[in-house]
Amino acid sequence: MHAEVVIVGGGPAGLSTALFLAHAAPWLTERIVVLEREHYPREKYCAGALGARADLALGRIGVQVQVPSVPVSGVAFQACGRRLDVRDGVIGRVVRRMEYDHELARQARARGIRIVEGAAVRGVRPGERGVTVELGGSELRARVLVGADGVASVVRRSLGFLPSRYRAQALEVDTEVLASDEAQDLLLFDSNHRELAGYYWDFPTLVEGRRMMCRGVYALSHDRERSTVQLQSVLERELERRGLQLAHYRKKRYAERGFEPHATFSQPRVLLVGEAAGIDPVTGEGIAQAVQYGAAAGAYLAEKLSLGDLGFSDWGRALRQHSIGRDLRVREWACALYYGPLRPHIERFLLDAPEFIRVGLRHFSGSPWGSGTLLRAGTRAALYTALLGLRGLPRE
Numbered sequence: 001m002h003a004e005v006v007i008v009g010g011g012p013a014g015l016s017t018a019l020f021l022a023h024a025a026p027w028l029t030e031r032i033v034v035l036e037r038e039h040y041p042r043e044k045y046c047a048g049a050l051g052a053r054a055d056l057a058l059g060r061i062g063v064q065v066q067v068p069s070v071p072v073s074g075v076a077f078q079a080c081g082r083r084l085d086v087r088d089g090v091i092g093r094v095v096r097r098m099e100y101d102h103e104l105a106r107q108a109r110a111r112g113i114r115i116v117e118g119a120a121v122r123g124v125r126p127g128e129r130g131v132t133v134e135l136g137g138s139e140l141r142a143r144v145l146v147g148a149d150g151v152a153s154v155v156r157r158s159l160g161f162l163p164s165r166y167r168a169q170a171l172e173v174d175t176e177v178l179a180s181d182e183a184q185d186l187l188l189f190d191s192n193h194r195e196l197a198g199y200y201w202d203f204p205t206l207v208e209g210r211r212m213m214c215r216g217v218y219a220l221s222h223d224r225e226r227s228t229v230q231l232q233s234v235l236e237r238e239l240e241r242r243g244l245q246l247a248h249y250r251k252k253r254y255a256e257r258g259f260e261p262h263a264t265f266s267q268p269r270v271l272l273v274g275e276a277a278g279i280d281p282v283t284g285e286g287i288a289q290a291v292q293y294g295a296a297a298g299a300y301l302a303e304k305l306s307l308g309d310l311g312f313s314d315w316g317r318a319l320r321q322h323s324i325g326r327d328l329r330v331r332e333w334a335c336a337l338y339y340g341p342l343r344p345h346i347e348r349f350l351l352d353a354p355e356f357i358r359v360g361l362r363h364f365s366g367s368p369w370g371s372g373t374l375l376r377a378g379t380r381a382a383l384y385t386a387l388l389g390l391r392g393l394p395r396e
């Protein structure tokens with residue numbers, strides 16, 4: 001069998017790449033094949049906090065993913081024993097990935113994109129005239145291949161891309177909502193666990209129509225064993241503080257891959273997108289990024305295929321210049337800063353600067369920042385830095 005464009009992975013990155021490509025080059029639609037290992041609706045361990053910018057991006061090509069969701073209007077940021085709540089209208093929603101990805105796949109199919117479920121790719125082999133995709137017992141020839149197969153990407157491994165510097169683990173459970181859960185419209189980030197390059201979270205969620213709370217821990221880590229123990233102990237303590245027992249809930253743990261700006265994201269005829277390439281290493285946010293990767297890759301592929309230029313040597317540059325690449329570059333820079341020795345000072349600054357957090361919320365939602373908001377946030381950051389310079393770093 002032969003296809004023009006084979007996309008390995010039917011998560012948000014793979015499906016968005018297919019949708020944006022079909023939008024930019026409608027004549028290719030029937031020659032795009034998405035290979036998905038599982039059958040929809042399939043589970044994906046994820047807390048489901050989705051920035052409204054993903055809905056905006058998909059909305060630009062007429063795709064609306066209508067699934068049960070909890071609307072979110074801001075964040076509660078906890079650090080240094082303090083808490084700051086910042087709201088800014090509806091900034092996004094919390095979805096269940098089982099429903100979200102299923103609906104996105106349904107919409108891709110409705111537009112004529114072929115999705116093969118239960119198609120687990122075992123390996124890929126590049127050749128002069130195309131890429132051979134190995135499925136259990138059969139093979140498929142692709143003119144162009146997109147690796148959208150997530151953190152454990154087979155495409156990435158088969159083609160010898162270097163391992164990532166930013167590896168993370170996340171562990172989560174869904175529990176009942178408690179009277180002590182203060183705000184039902186906020187994403188709570190608790191940065192008090194400084195032993196972790198990460199945080200604890202509480203996100204409101206809807207499980208089969210019932211309001212629940214997804215509680216979890218995210219941390220960067222290179223040592224999977226050690227990180228699992230650490231994550232579990234932090235989650236256990238946080239649940240105990242709330243009068244809950246970790247043992248009573250189904251634990252969902254999975255890895256994540258952070259973006260490295262100068263890594264390689266392509267080979268001739270092959271692109272990596274979404275978590276196969278890398279997402280936000282600071283927070284582990286990756287759904288909206290996956291959609292934005294799809295927007296970037298869809299437009300890029302449409303152009304390259306029309307020119308017959310399949311070397312893809314400039315995909316890394318195109319990605320870095322696209323809004324998703326610029327966003328991830330800033331986050332990679334912020335990651336080193338936030339999880340470094342200045343963390344307590346940055347935390348204190350954030351707690352005193354709701355306008356700075358508001359800029360982040362505007363970015364999350366995809367709404368314009370407004371020059372006033374940006375100016376206030378910039379002035380506050382400049383003053384704080386100048387004060388630190390004059391007085392030196394205060395003791396904790």
Ligand SMILES: Cc1cc2nc3c(=O)[nH]c(=O)nc-3n(C[C@H](O)[C@H](O)[C@H](O)COP(=O)(O)OP(=O)(O)OC[C@H]3O[C@@H](n4cnc5c(N)ncnc54)[C@H](O)[C@@H]3O)c2cc1C
Nearest residue numbers: 009011012013037046047048049121150170274275286287
């Ligand atoms: C516990 C946890 C909580 C998270 N919470 C959030 C959150 O609240 N908000 C947020 O924005 N991000 C969150 N993330 C990150 C987010 O889930 C991912 O970044 C996002 O799913 C990446 O999308 P993707 O399409 O690149 O990859 P995936 O969603 O992983 O999709 C990859 C797809 O490829 C398929 N696949 C894999 N291997 C093969 C193969 N060999 N052959 C064929 N198909 C294959 C998989 O079945 C899957 O459908 C969380 C992650 C974890 C682990």
